[in-house]
Amino acid sequence: MPAYDHPDLTTLDIVSVLRALADPVRLDIVKRLHSMGEANCAALVGKRPKSSMSHHFQVLRESGIVHTRIEGVQHHNSLRRQELDERFPGLMAAVLAAI
Amino acid sequence: MPAYDHPDLTTLDIVSVLRALADPVRLDIVKRLHSMGEANCAALVGKRPKSSMSHHFQVLRESGIVHTRIEGVQHHNSLRRQELDERFPGLMAAVLAAI
DNA sequence: CCTATAGTTCGATTGTTGTCGAACTATTGG
DNA sequence: CCAATAGTTCGACAACAATCGAACTATAGG
Numbered sequence: 645m646p647a648y649d650h651p652d653l654t655t656l657d658i659v660s661v662l663r664a665l666a667d668p669v670r671l672d673i674v675k676r677l678h679s680m681g682e683a684n685c686a687a688l689v690g691k692r693p694k695s696s697m698s699h700h701f702q703v704l705r706e707s708g709i710v711h712t713r714i715e716g717v718q719h720h721n722s723l724r725r726q727e728l729d730e731r732f733p734g735l736m737a738a739v740l741a742a743i
Numbered sequence: 744m745p746a747y748d749h750p751d752l753t754t755l756d757i758v759s760v761l762r763a764l765a766d767p768v769r770l771d772i773v774k775r776l777h778s779m780g781e782a783n784c785a786a787l788v789g790k791r792p793k794s795s796m797s798h799h800f801q802v803l804r805e806s807g808i809v810h811t812r813i814e815g816v817q818h819h820n821s822l823r824r825q826e827l828d829e830r831f832p833g834l835m836a837a838v839l840a841a842i
Numbered sequence: 843c844c845t846a847t848a849g850t851t852c853g854a855t856t857g858t859t860g861t862c863g864a865a866c867t868a869t870t871g872g
Numbered sequence: 873c874c875a876a877t878a879g880t881t882c883g884a885c886a887a888c889a890a891t892c893g894a895a896c897t898a899t900a901g902g
């Protein structure tokens with residue numbers, strides 16, 4: 645229930661962002677978030693266990709790619725698209741186009 | 744002495760490319776290649792041993808980011824910029840702008 | 843031919859990351 | 873209050889990746 649803290653735009657690190665993106669599971673999450681706009685974890689869990697997904701969301705959150713909004717029992721995730729675009733112009737567009 | 748084989752444009756995989764870029768040493772190499780145009784390994788070796796550098800060049804080569812041209816005893820490396828742009832438009836521009 | 847130079851290959855080690863089950867926490871509904 | 877739901881945390885393990893020294897290969901120059 646404690647709201648997560650998301651890293652500030654200015655502290656985002658390109659290496660961390662690239663590392664976060666350099667995983668097929670997380671790329672898939674990113675793709676879905678892009679097309680769905682916002683989604684809770686359950687909607688993104690394929691066949692993988694919840695603990696794995698939790699891990700991937702943590703990586704995406706800590707690198708600054710994803711924002712997690714807590715609403716009751718659910719965690720709604722969304723891409724921090726505007727902020728990423730501001731910090732790394734063109735990066736997400738290129739990645740999203742590639743997947 | 745055997746010329747390397749570089750992966751074909753069409754087989755380039757976004758995950759491999761992102762993984763290759765998600766390392767500070769390799770990002771540094773990419774940055775230098777971008778500004779220098781072409782360089783042999785020695786010019787890019789900072790304080791790191793040659794075996795480490797050899798490893799990083801291999802990763803960059805196999806992911807399709809770098810082309811290595813052998814000329815005598817030297818290996819001249821360059822970014823496969825046009826091909827990358829064709830396959831993943833905007834990606835390298837975004838990464839290069841970020842570093 | 844001998845040596846220097848440029849880089850690779852090998853093998854060991856260490857550190858990092860992904861995966862997953864099990865136990866836990868928090869919220870909502872009955 | 874009890875149970876269901878949504879997700880986290882913990883711990884273990886396996887797979888992978890970075891690092892580096894040492895030995896190797898190949899070319900060029902003297």
